[in-house]
Amino acid sequence: MADSAFPATPSLRAAGMRQTPQREGILRVLQDSDRPLTVEEIWERMPERRSGLPTVYRNLERFVQEGWAESILGSDQVMRFVRCDSRHHHHLQCERCGRTAEVDACGLEASLRHLEELSGFTITRHQLLLFGLCRACRAGA
Numbered sequence: 358m359a360d361s362a363f364p365a366t367p368s369l370r371a372a373g374m375r376q377t378p379q380r381e382g383i384l385r386v387l388q389d390s391d392r393p394l395t396v397e398e399i400w401e402r403m404p405e406r407r408s409g410l411p412t413v414y415r416n417l418e419r420f421v422q423e424g425w426a427e428s429i430l431g432s433d434q435v436m437r438f439v440r441c442d443s444r445h446h447h448h449l450q451c452e453r454c455g456r457t458a459e460v461d462a463c464g465l466e467a468s469l470r471h472l473e474e475l476s477g478f479t480i481t482r483h484q485l486l487l488f489g490l491c492r493a494c495r496a497g498a
């Protein structure tokens with residue numbers, strides 16, 4: 358599901374950010390994980406930890422703004438971050454193991470047009486997180 362036209366490592370420079378080992382490290386850690394990670398978990402997995410948690414957190418917020426990552430509030434009310442690969446997508450999360458997957462398909466357009474008619478709103482964006490059981494957990498269930 359990771360195949361898309363989106364580059365594996367987004368260009369920090371193109372987004373006006375200085376390319377630092379810290380920032381690249383954060384993106385790499387997210388890229389290498391198949392499930393969302395807390396700021397602490399990201400920090401622990403970074404190859405070099407020259408900056409503290411607040412810096413990691415600030416960078417993550419910036420990555421979320423750029424659409425490179427997304428924050429997901431778990432059922433335990435803990436905020437975790439997951440890497441995003443494509444432009445418009447949704448994440449699925451396994452309720453048993455916590456693994457996430459990204460789907461490019463949306464399929465909501467028609468429903469959204471209908472909601473616009475009903476509400477009188479112009480809908481400019483939407484967020485959707487889907488929960489279920491992943492293939493591995495379903496097989497083990």
Ligand SMILES: [Zn+2]
Pocket residue numbers: 426427440441442446447448
């Ligand atoms: Zn995403």
Ligand SMILES: [Zn+2]
Pocket residue numbers: 451452453454455456490491492493494495
């Ligand atoms: Zn699972």
Ligand SMILES: [Zn+2]
Pocket residue numbers: 445446447462463464465483485
């Ligand atoms: Zn959508």
